[in-house]
Each structure stands twice: as C-alpha cells, then as structure tokens.
Amino acid sequence: MDQIPEVIRTIPLNYYLFFSTTLFVIGVTGVLTRRNAIIIFMCIELMLNAVNLLLTAFSAYRSDANAQIFVFFIMAVAAAEVCVGLAIIVMIYRNIRSTDINILNNLKW
C-alpha cells in the first residue's frame, strides 16, 4: 500500500488518548473555576476540540474515514452553538449589564 505517515509509525495511539484527556480536563477545570460566561464558552470549545482530536487520531490510525466526517459535523454544530450562545450572552448583558454567572441565579428558586 502507500506510505504510512511517520507519526503513526513512531507515536503510540495511547499518547493521543492521554493528550486528549488532558485537554478535556483543562476545559472542565475552566468551566468550574471561571465566572465570565464568555470564557466558560471558550472552555466548552476546548472540550469539543479534545474530542475532535481524539476522533481524528483514531480515524487516522484505523484508516477509517467516518470519524473525520463526524469531526466535520461537530465543527458545524459548534459553530451554530457559538452563534446562538453569544447572542444570548449579548442579550443578558443588555439586561443586567454583566456576564458574571454568579449574578445569573434567576433560575435558582
């Protein structure tokens, strides 16, 4: 067959697994610690990208094209999500002049 990329020959698939897990956990930590709603959004993007990277790595190692199509759809859904989410954040800012999620406890009671 044709030539196998060098990174697939030299780097084990486990490394991608651990790298992607670390990236995902960094995103989770950001969601737990930050209070600005926009930064929480960016951390969600980090988590989505960790999953994208892992899907791509598995797809490249197993030479199966379906996972890369899934990554494409994840990117499309993330773009739509960011579009609506940022519109919601702008609307919240118009009403309460802040994007701090500690003030957004209207649904608490």
Place this chain on the structure above:
Amino acid sequence: MTGSLFYFLTFLTLIAALGVVFSRNPVYSVLFLILTFFSLSGHYILLNAQFLAAVNVIVYAGAIMVLFLFVIMFLNLNKETEQHKSALVKVAGVISGGMLLIVMVAALKDAPVEGYNAATFNSQIGLVENLGKVLFKNYLLPFELASVLFLAAMVGAVMLGKKETGERHF
C-alpha cells in the same frame, strides 16, 4: 523529527489551553485559544488529515474566534472585570479537575488500544477527495440537515439580537 514535532505541538497546545483558563484578561484568553486551534491544526496535518486541518483553521481560528473577539470588544470586557472570588472555589475547581484527570488516566492506562494495521492501511483517507466521496455518499442527509440547523441558528440569533421596544441603548 516528526516525534519531536509531535511533542512540541502537544506542549504548545496544553500550555495555550492553560493560558485560556488562567489568563485574567478575556482578550488574552481568546488569543491563547487561537494558538490552541492552530497547534491542533498542526496535529491534524501530522495525522495526514489535511481537510480537517484546513476546516479547523477556517471555521474555528477564523470565524468563531472573530465572533468571540467581537463580542468581547463589543461588551467592553477587555479588562479584568471579575471581582476576586474566594480562592476556595478555585482550589476546589482545580482539585476536582485533577481528580477527573487521575480517574480517566487510571481507567485508560490499561486500555488495549490497537495501533495501525499495516496490511490494510490507507493514508489517503483524510484528503478532500476521499472525504467528499464519503460525505456525499453516506452522510448526505445529515449534511442537508446541518443546513437546516444553520438556518435555525441564524434566525434564532437575529430574534435574540433584536431590540425590544423601550429598551435602553447601551
């Protein structure tokens, strides 16, 4: 050569991701996130997935990050606006994140992940030609539904952004 490039890109990605979480200024967070996306695109190129690398740069580093930066500048958040919350919450967040990392690494440590199969390996799967064939042959309906999703998102964003009567201008 490729191995050291892999380690360099991994290091860069993780440092930039930590920069997103821990930088005080939201604009710096966005810039670090752009760096993360570019280094992830480098990973995709290493994995011979050129289509995803290009789409990642165009969609994430291009479109989504411009949107984030625009909103941050629009809302005038480009300074330290968070008041200092108690360090307890931050420590609790970091500890729970670290515990999650430990649990997942411990669970995945002994996972029998198979490597590549040299007999049936095809290095052309990440190229545009092959992915286009798969996309329009097997995934045509989800592809069309994605356009409906985008239409709904667009209409929703316009509805949310519309000014209500009597609302003050900021």
